Amino acid sequence: MFERYTGEAWEARFLPRLTYQEIAALPKEDALVILPIGAIEQHGPHMPVMTDALIGEAVLTHALDQLDEEGNIWLLPPLAYGKSNEHLDFPGTISLSASTLQGLVTDIATSVAKAGFRRLVLFNTHGGNTDLLNVAARELRISTGLMVFFLSPSSLNAAHDLLSDEEKEYGIHAGDYETSLVMAIKPAWVHTDKLVREIPDLSGLHYLTLEGKTRFAWVMSDISSSGAMGDSTQATSAKGELILSRCATTLALALKELATFEISTVRSAPREEMSVRDA
Template sequence: MFSRYEGRAWEDKFLPRLTSKQIGELPKENALCILSLGAVEQHGYHLPVMTDALIGEATLTQTFEKIDSSEQIWMLPPIAYGKSNEHLGFAGTIALSAATLQSIVMDVAASLQRSGFRRLLLFNTHGGNMDMLNVIAREVRIATGLMVFYLAPHSLDMANDLMTAEEIEYGIHGGDYETSIVKAIKPGWVHDELAVSEMVDLSQYEQLTLEGRVRFAWVMSDISESGVAGDATKATADKGVLIQERITDFLAKAFVELSRFEISELRKR
């Protein structure tokens, strides 16, 4: 279960929990700031529009419980909204333009740099942000000199043994994966009786894919009537708990490694 503003992440490692004086005095040589980016958008009939942002906050909250408090790893206020224009037309979707999202991240990064921080992780839990954030990460690096990292936990392949082959290929939105996680972290927000299974049919094509090899531009209404791409009826809280346990084990180690990373050492022989 997940509760906002509770636990080590929020009490000990939530950067704006500190005063300006405290932040100014923080040791920053091995500090890492984490900016969670999600989305507020439709997720079918059964999941809240907060799903992506909720998963990001919950995952970070759970991960910080596995990181020693002495580490200089800090969570920034999450950005709930994302580039979700592929879901416009479905009620409840609130989308930022690509330009707005880039401006927000650039401004946050520049502010962190002025405060003396050296590393920023863009922690993304919305598929529609992925391409944009890869571009933004490099732009931030060029503009600020910060060491910038990008990570999407749903891309870590931590649940492949728990899903069908069809779900792994086509279950990209509101299906088994996301529904299982929300059932584990906020079960009261899931309407089981409204869960559906709806899969994109690309069986007649040999090379074309939704994500990966050969892609095509789409909006959700092109590929789904319900707003779901996947089988939400197979989701269970037990799967969600296991997925989150695997992901947070990985992230706890990765965050510490990123806080030690020095880009200037890459060219040394």
């Protein structure tokens, strides 16, 4: 049986374990609330459909274990489902519509702001959520005044020297990176006898890429017969442990910075105002 919300991080920093009076009494000035957002979607013949949610919770657990106990950083229950309609041709995928996901995130964030918190992290582990959550973050900044931050394990750049050039280009789903992580987090859930290498044929194309500056719209069945993209045959648990450790360390440092960030300090004075002041 897979147990969620385990470990010291979830015991000490799980916001819903508090009473409403305890939450009201929390100092909000330097508080940071984290909403993990994943997906339940196919990850090839070798990986569980819970891969994205699993990775997010593991990275957060290891990162928060590195923080000082007195830190004012809090976890919300993870939102395991995401916008995954690009994977619906494969059984087991459970997708929210764009409007449903945006509505959920908006309602949760609005409630966080209503409780007096000023900072919210959207910690996302599914690429298909990215564009939508960026839009939601901007709208929330406008509608609630929250400082909204967007983070993902892939943005932490923890595997840049561990993956082949081919994998960096094409390993976007259930490839070496994700498979290595799940091998380290929950090895019994990886079917090592079904590891697959699948690379798209983009030969002859000079401008189009899957995720570059010139993209084309696709669903997974357009570009992959297995449901995976990348080379999971290169994955190892040792590599996954290293990626997990690096992700956690970088994330812990980032969270410390976000917890005290003030958006009002970013805007610089107009050039003419600076010249008068400096005269």
